[in-house]
Amino acid sequence: MPAILLRRLAYFVATLLVASLVIFVVLDLLPGNAAAILLGTSARPDTIAALQQQLGLDQPAWWRYLSWIRGLFTGDLGRSLTYGVPVSGLMAERLVVTIPLALLALLVAVGAGVPMGVWAAARWRKLPDHAASVVAQMGIAIPDFWLGILLILFFSTGLNWFSAGGFPGWGQPLAALKALVLPALALGLPQAAILVRVTRASVLDVASQDFVRTAEAKGLPARQVLWRHTVRNALLPVVTIVGLQFSFLIAGAVLVENVFDLPGIGLLAYQALSQRDLVTIRSVTLFFAGLVIIVNFLVDLSYLWLDPRLRARG
């Protein structure tokens, strides 16, 4: 048991390291001189040299990489090339928008997707099942940022219930929460469609197993068979998918935050790109990739915990 845990932990750390190396090579080594890029073609050599020194670019590459990695632990990720403020502070102030947004979206996805999936499975090949599969197919095909635009069109431009975008800040908690409602729906509903399919398939899978037949045979009410015996066991794969969706939701925020003009980490990634702020992009992309890796690792661990057979196999 500890051996396989150590093995997974080693993979996890190695994946993180390789991902960070890839990011470093693509965003620091390959582009060449960030100082020259920043100052443009007309810059004088001594200005470039001064900025290089200020940015630490006169140091060798391995040293720059190591100090970036060290900064991940100490919170010093360098200064943004365009804003001139520390990248870690910039990211922190954006995350207080994106993380609540992703959690709300997850709530939408689970709250709409799981019950609908259970309902579809319980009425297998009847009208609710067909309806759910149509809704799920449409939900998967609809781009989340387009859904965002449609929601603005309907609820902001049309009904005037919500503002079309922007974020008032958490100083006004209610207004802030209200500003996140439409973006969370836009992000969460397409993910709900995926959960409908996963939940339905999982419930159907469990429903065909012997212990469910036993429960039915001993005369338990159908409702009890469904919720206590079937759904409970069917939720394990669903939980896995929900975990993975969290990281996709954060990445999807790049688009949805753009639509709703929310100052989150996704919008930061986009703004940093349009200003070629490589120092910021490098830490933001590592944040996105690292999140996927961490969530994958946790999902792996939960498998080991939930399914003893995997522990034995190694």
Next chain:
Amino acid sequence: MTTQPRRRRFFGPFPRLYLGAAITLAVVALAIVSRFWTPHSPTRLRVPLRLKPPLEAGLAGTDAFGRDIFSQLMMGAWNSLSIAVLAVVLGVVVGVALGTLAAAWRGRWVEEVVMRFCDVVFSFPALISAIMIAALVGSGAATAIVAIGLFNVPVFARVANGMAQPVWEQAYCLAARAAGKGRLRITLDHVLPNIAGGITVQATIQTGLAILVEAGLSFLGLSLAPPAPSWGRMLSDAQTYLGQAPWMAIAPGLAVAIAVLGFNLLGDGLRDKLDPGSEARA
């Protein structure tokens, strides 16, 4: 819940397959026709006709420069489909090669290296790779193709590896090995033909997903450069005129959704046909 009533058959035995094929064919046909003919020029500016609603000028109205939206949608279909297909081809070629190699040398370092490589690539969502690539070489069709293609590499590597492993257990593969065929030869002669169907199903579904991602990339301006019409950028342009010209925002999104729906249904339908037991699992 466990008994199986006969299913209703609207479109023959494989309703999703035929519906998906019909939608996909229609989108592909519009894309190909746009190379020769569109109702109006998709790029010509006609200021007197700006912001006209659907049917008043053209099938889907006009945009802020008086360009015909339906013609732009047709050209957009070509641009979006070609980027999506090229990206998936990239993913299939590299991914299937890696996946089948890992299966051929199962338990060796080859498998380990391939799978760990997949873990790393998989940790970069296509949008994030696109931002990185765009930061390095700028945006454009190639950036979109590489970013979406890269994301597809681990998808196909894992699928191909998963499908190739049971093939290696088959008697004919054992016989081929006993007869002295090399692993590469067996992969080409026996493994690839046997997994081709499954890969096709996956490729169809991934093409739908690629269209979705491409729309996102061109929405952010990371894909094809203007003035080439693209569904994503049409949506981005539409945001400025939501109050005045809602059709500008509705039509391109509908186009994306219909195209993605077509490929998804086609992929699901193909799977139903190739592997009839999969319906409940899907």
